[in-house]
Amino acid sequence: MDRNLALEVVRVTEAAALASARLMGRGDRNGADRAAVDAMRRVFDHVSVRGEVVIGEGERDEAPMLFIGEKVGRQGEGDVEVEIAVDPLEGTNLCATGAPNAVSVIAIGEKGKLLRAPDAYMEKIAVGPGARGAIDLRLSPTENLRRVADALGKYLEDLTVVILDRPRHECLVAEVRAAGARIKLIGDGDVSGALNTCFPESGVDVLMGTGGAPEGVIAAAALRCVGGDMQGRLRFASEEERARATRMGRSDPDKVLSLEELAGGNVMFAATGVTNGDFLRGVHFTGDGARTHSVVMRSKSGTIRYIETIHRFARAPDYGH
Template sequence: MDRNLGMDFVRATEAAALSSGRWVGKGDRHAVDQAACEAMRRTLGDIDMKGVVVIGEGERDEAPMLYIGEELGTGNGYAVQIAVDPVEGTNLVATGQPGAISVVAAAIEGEGKLLRAPDIYMDKLVVGPAAKGAVDITLPPRMNLKVIAKSLGKEVQDLTVGMLDRPRHEQLIREIRQAGARIRLVSDGDLSLALEALDPQGEIDVLMGIGGAPEGVLSAAAALCMGGEIQARLVFRNEQERERAKQLLGTEDVDRVLTMEDLAWGNVVFAATGITGGNLLGGVRYTGWGAITHSVVMRSRSGTIRWLETHHHFHHDPRY
């Protein structure tokens, strides 16, 4: 996957952020989704590739998201698997809260792969490069926190664990507090927390807890590019979800631990742009002449991570 294709994907996240950013704090979730989805679809459609969406939200939401199986691109060039989340944190944008981002990950067919994860829940454990290989999602939180602290040269009391603020995490929160670690709870957006956990400069040392499986695949793509690690397990609310996972994944063993090799491998690109400002990515800032965005684009093959501040002059097409 060449550098120009990677930059094409970050242009897609920028376009989605610029369009949905117009709706920050206006209370209209549908308009946020529609603006981001249309801008991202239009930009991805102009790329010379034979793209197909393998991770999307079309199966879950009635909002106009890019749907699983949708074909994108000009039909020329590489065959590419695409994972998208035009707005991670729709509620955050609608209510004007920080932490919303636009995300695309991609893998070239034959050179890389992204898991076609069912749109269900997933229990995740995400750490950065220093703790890679040291954690085990099947162990109690206190044991993982101890090895993470050792890997980072910290005390457990100085670790920060990120997770979604959900009733399902009450027991996990209790165990982490008993171990002595700090916790940051967010209302939406565990992918943003995963990115912080993967970044050695981030304020989060580890992501724990249950969120969406599609976001888990996107987190794995970022982990592959950043040299970190994710371990995960699918979480089923009913037998129908279990059977659907068996059919989609082509295996009866849907309860096993999913590793990096299961979720994302090979030649992968990850791109994200901030919509509302967060700890890693600033939000869209509109000016008299256009707007400023903050993005990151990563490539697993080269190991490059580029943090971009882009100035968009609106007398030009922002897709280019």
Template sequence: MDRDLALSLVRVTEIAAIASARYMGRGDKTGADQAAVDGMRAAFSLVDTKGEVVIGEGELDEAPMLYIGEEIGRGMDVEADIAVDPLDGTTLVAKGLPNAMSVIAMAPKGCLLKAPDTYMKKIAVGPKAKGAINIDASVEENLLAVARALNKDISDLTVTIQDRERHKSLIEEVRRIGARIKLFGEGDVASAIATCFEHTGVDIMMNIGGAPEGVIAAAAIKCLGGDFQGKLTPMSKEEVKRCKKLGWTDERLNHYLSIDDLAKGDDIFFAATG
């Protein structure tokens, strides 16, 4: 894959973002999302690749465009896995708030994990803390390891966590340990990527969010030299069925996913516009 293709992906995210921006602050998150989907799908018709959507808007019966398994691009020689989120942060756009993004990850065929539409436990850090995280370790062990890697006191560490009821005990534990917390409402991918940029003030993300967004975030963070781990965490019988449908056995569900499990190799592209 080459530079021209990378620039084409940037243009695709720009078109999707511009389309959804017309809904900024209008209270219509469905309209904003549909505008982004329409813009992204149309823009992909000009991209020189033979891509398969592995992370998209849902199954064929759930989404008419950018559905899982759809072939997109102009059908050229480059075969690729494509993960898309035309609008990560639909509510943010509807409310006129910042941090919504249109995102794409692309890698050679077979290199992006086909994640089921379920929850994923996630932990992400930037380049300076690469190798310090372990999703199977305790919260305190992870915070201590990241603090050591960054040469910081725990009290100077900032953890970003989504402001959801399911994170109540996690938030309480992080505060008990003594680290700071930066809560976010939406924008799972943007919050994970924030760990890779010092100016954000975010050192580590700990979260339970969508598995598809986890794959996209892992691809982005790999491009930026950071680290990411995940573990599928289905929260209902329906989510368990989705996992089993894609071949996830109980044993496989119990194993953590490294950044290389989620996005294999080094020939990975990520583009975002927000």
């Protein structure tokens, strides 16, 4: 995949962020998500790829745009074939309430290299480069924390664990507290939570818990770019979800999946902040346009580029409408 594609793709996340940011704090999570999807879809039509959405807004019957299996991009002769994982607005509740860490994210991989996962739950553990190889989802949270602490050269009591604030995590939270580690509970946005483990300034060492499988694949692509590590295991709420996973090619739906099995080959990742967060600043509207803050990463080179863009709505398409 050409490195110029990474810079082209950031226009897609910028458009989604601009559109959803107009609805920040207005309590309309569905409206913000729909605005992000619409904007992302329009800009994708101008990207020089023959793309297929493998992680999107749901099945064809559940989502009007960016559904699993949808073809996106110009689809021109000679355009590179890629698989695409998108979350036009990761943190819909965060955007609706004006809370931190809402982002627009996209991952692009080589054909056949991104996990094709149903819209189910995934048990996850993620760490930064310093603890790569130390995690094992088959072990208890306490044992994983011990291994991560050893790898990082820290006392276990100095670790900070990010966990989604959900009732299903009561036992996990209790065990992490009993082990002595510190906890940062987040209301949404576990892609950002996983990525924060790779940047010491975030103060986050580990992400644990169960969240969306689509977000797990996107997070894995991001971690591939920055040298982190992650494992995931699908968790099903019904037999229909399990059967859907089998139809999508998961011969062993209960398998613990490595980082490379979640997002293998060469991958690219782009994200644009919607609201201010630990990792990216949110959209700031000015009198005649807006400023956006994005990151673009590639696994092949390990390059991380931060991009601050000034948008002049009088001179360029306003993706917020």
